[in-house]
Amino acid sequence: MIRKAEINDLSRIAEILIFNYRLYFYPIFKSDEYYFDELQVPSLMKEFESALDSLYVYDDGVVKGFIKIEGTYIARLFVEPVLQNGSIGSQLLEYAVKEHHADHLWALEKNVRAIRFYERHGFTATGEKKLEDDTTEYLILLRKKA
Numbered sequence: 001m002i003r004k005a006e007i008n009d010l011s012r013i014a015e016i017l018i019f020n021y022r023l024y025f026y027p028i029f030k031s032d033e034y035y036f037d038e039l040q041v042p043s044l045m046k047e048f049e050s051a052l053d054s055l056y057v058y059d060d061g062v063v064k065g066f067i068k069i070e071g072t073y074i075a076r077l078f079v080e081p082v083l084q085n086g087s088i089g090s091q092l093l094e095y096a097v098k099e100h101h102a103d104h105l106w107a108l109e110k111n112v113r114a115i116r117f118y119e120r121h122g123f124t125a126t127g128e129k130k131l132e133d134d135t136t137e138y139l140i141l142l143r144k145k146a
Contacts (some may be wrong), residue, residue, distance in 0.1 A: 002095045005048075005055035005066065012063040013055065014044035020078045028110050028137060056095065058088045067092040074105035093121050103144040106130070108137060118142050 005013065018039055026035045048055065051068060054075070058065040065079035065088040074096055079088045096102035107114050109129065119125075123142040132139050 001060055002056055002058055002092060005052055005057045007049065007052065009055075009057050009059075009063050009066075010045040010048050011041055013048055013057065013066045014041040016063075016066060016078050016080050017044060017076070019081050023081050024111060024113075025108070028108070029135065056092070058092055064088050065092055067096055069096050069100045069102055072101050072103045074102050077105075089117060090121065093118075097121075097144060105142055106139040107142055108132065109140050110137065115140070115142070 018041065021039060022035050029035070054068050054070050056067050056069065057063045058079070064083050066076070067074065068076040074093070077089060077092055077096075079086075079092070093102075105118065105123070107118060109115075115125070119142075122145045124145055126141045126143050128141040129138045130141075131137070
């Protein structure tokens with residue numbers, strides 16, 4: 001079910017990211033220009049093409065989620081919104097921990113739902129924060145408990 005991403009997966013990966021960003025981040029950042037103009041499938045496909053080595057997809061015949069792993073850092077984890085709460089995200093996260101020894105990530109402080117998801121999987125907020133690029137919103141660092 002989880003495999004390395006291929007070039008043919010890039011449009012689905014971009015769609016999944018866009019749907020999640022608009023659903024969960026637009027209400028926080030409220031940037032029409034970014035979320036409805038800049039954030040487009042073709043541009044994201046180009047961005048992700050250079051990151052194929054770090055992308056893995058959940059694929060049961062259809063790509064339903066993806067994770068980007070850089071070393072032991074989880075850079076992105078998204079599941080098609082209508083399929084969330086069905087264990088896809090859990091399987092992607094467990095894959096990253098087990099196969100890549102992933103042990104840390106940054107989450108948007110206001111994304112309480114995501115933070116609770118990571119906490120259920122053994123990640124804990126460290127207290128370290130940083131500003132999300134070009135915003136006034138904070139990201140918090142979560143680390144896997146040893």
